Amino acid sequence: MSDLKFSKEHEWVRLEGDIATVGISHFAQEQLGDVVFVELPDVGKQVVKDGDAAVVESVKAASEVYAPVSGEIVEVNGELEDDPELVNKSPTGEGWFMKIRLSDASELDGMMDEAAYNDFAASPG
């Protein structure tokens, strides 16, 4: 079992201290298909839970990535600019999107663990 928490919008969060690393799930990258462009927020930007944070574009379409938690963007994954396919190759590793300094740790309580998320992602609709 991983230490990741998942949102219903298919983002994952890994918490270290008060810094949440955020990306999109394996299921999400599979649904998107080949990722060709990622637009990341500016460092220093304040994001709110469930608000727009980034955009991921596959060959098929552009999709919003929502902030699974509120806080300040402290770092973004610049590697994605040149290698957007990292999102497909390593969605929960090298394909991370951004790091958010949490403003409210209790927001994580409502998120799913990996087993619950896998059930959620596998359910139709």
Added chain:
Amino acid sequence: MVPFAGYEMPVQYSPGILAEHNHTRAKASIFDVSHMGQVALRGDDPAAALETLVPGDIAGLAGGRMRYTMFTNETGGILDDLMVTNVGDYLFLVVNAACKDDDIAHLRAGLPGGTEFDVLENRSLIALQGPAAANVLARHAPGADIMPFMSAQPFEIDGSRLAVTRSGYTGEDGYEISIPSADAVRITEILLADDDVELAGLGARDSLRLEAGLCLYGHDIDKTTTPVEAGLTWSIGKRRRAGGGFPGAEIIQRQIADGTTRKRVGILPDGKAPAREGTQITDAHGGVIGVVTSGGFGPTAGGPVAMGYVDSDYATKETPVNLVVRDKPRPGRIAAMPFVPNRYYRGQE
């Protein structure tokens, strides 16, 4: 699978759009395009009859040759684009799936007496596209490799009678193969058995045709765009330009003579962000000068590519423009199409 014009269509197979696109450019892919309408037009003079509905030179089409044209309306707009082949004793039309029913009604209402048409409901259509297509097909249909681009020939593979044209929608060499539906799976499997051939879906078909600069009906051309605005004047033969005799001829003739206020152009975004359909195109001062009608990532071009309509003042190659993606103007420039050079087979000479 997605619903498309009443058909269940594969957007992609398991390799994914990017891999299918690249395989088509490197070797060969089969696309199931059986949703396209196939129509046979017969009569005393089917070419003269069809010319009352399209601006293409159909009477001048030699036997075994094909041509791209469009059904126009009274304002010169495009009702559908189509391929017309002179099979010899009849004309063979391939029309868009989404327009099929309207096209049939249009033919029924518009064709002069003495002309009949059959919708070939029991035929399937596959496209075999890519640089390996000629060798693959010639293994089963000797001689198919020396057919010139935009020609047609009957072949027989494994007892099935096929109508083969050297044409396509990818910018690559290749064929469209009309097959009796009862044989379609078998013939597809025979061709697919070749190591060089894979299946490709609608997603790759779209990125390939976009790189090739080819129009998608309902997006890049429709009832509100004329062939002249769309940069398709090349498809209107000299005799037809002079003589007219098709719906909207006066408007189209005037536009050929005087120009149009907007033009379809290629657009290359400077950065990596794709500018998709509906993206506004603005000038340096933020004034809207046009709109993207097709856009996305071009795997062979190696970055985003788009086409759309702009005011004719801005239609010159290399003109800088802005593309408003997610409310942010991003620089780009007008570019020549195709984005990837066509590789059609023009014959041995």
